[in-house]
Amino acid sequence: xxxxxxxxxxxxxxxxxxxxxxxxxxxxxxxxxxxxxxxxxxxxxxxxxxxxxxxxxxxxxxxxxxxxxxxxxxxxxxxxxxxxxxxxxxxx
Numbered sequence: 001x002x003x004x005x006x007x008x009x010x011x012x013x014x015x016x017x018x019x020x021x022x023x024x025x026x027x028x029x030x031x032x033x034x035x036x037x038x039x040x041x042x043x044x045x046x047x048x049x050x051x052x053x054x055x056x057x058x059x060x061x062x063x064x065x066x067x068x069x070x071x072x073x074x075x076x077x078x079x080x081x082x083x084x085x086x087x088x089x090x091x092x
Contacts, residue, residue, distance in 0.1 A: 001076065004077050010081075014082070015029065029062050029065075032060055048060075057081065058070070068081040068083075
């Protein structure tokens with residue numbers, strides 16, 4: 001069963017700017033969101049769990065960018081948190 005999902009306010013702003021500046025990348029992000037939300041409870045586990053400060057998050061690459069998200073299995077919900085360039089994504 002597909003997951004329900006939402007975006008954080010920060011990510012909504014990033015995606016709206018991205019849609020104006022880089023439409024192909026914005027389409028790739030939408031495609032990845034559809035792919036992740038179409039997963040079921042077991043297949044969503046193949047996305048990489050992060051560690052340390054980001055241990056509650058999973059990630060998926062979109063080109064040279066990283067899309068962070070949290071999975072709430074009990075509520076059947078995914079919260080997409082942020083999109084960052086790989087060079088900046090993991091800086092503490």
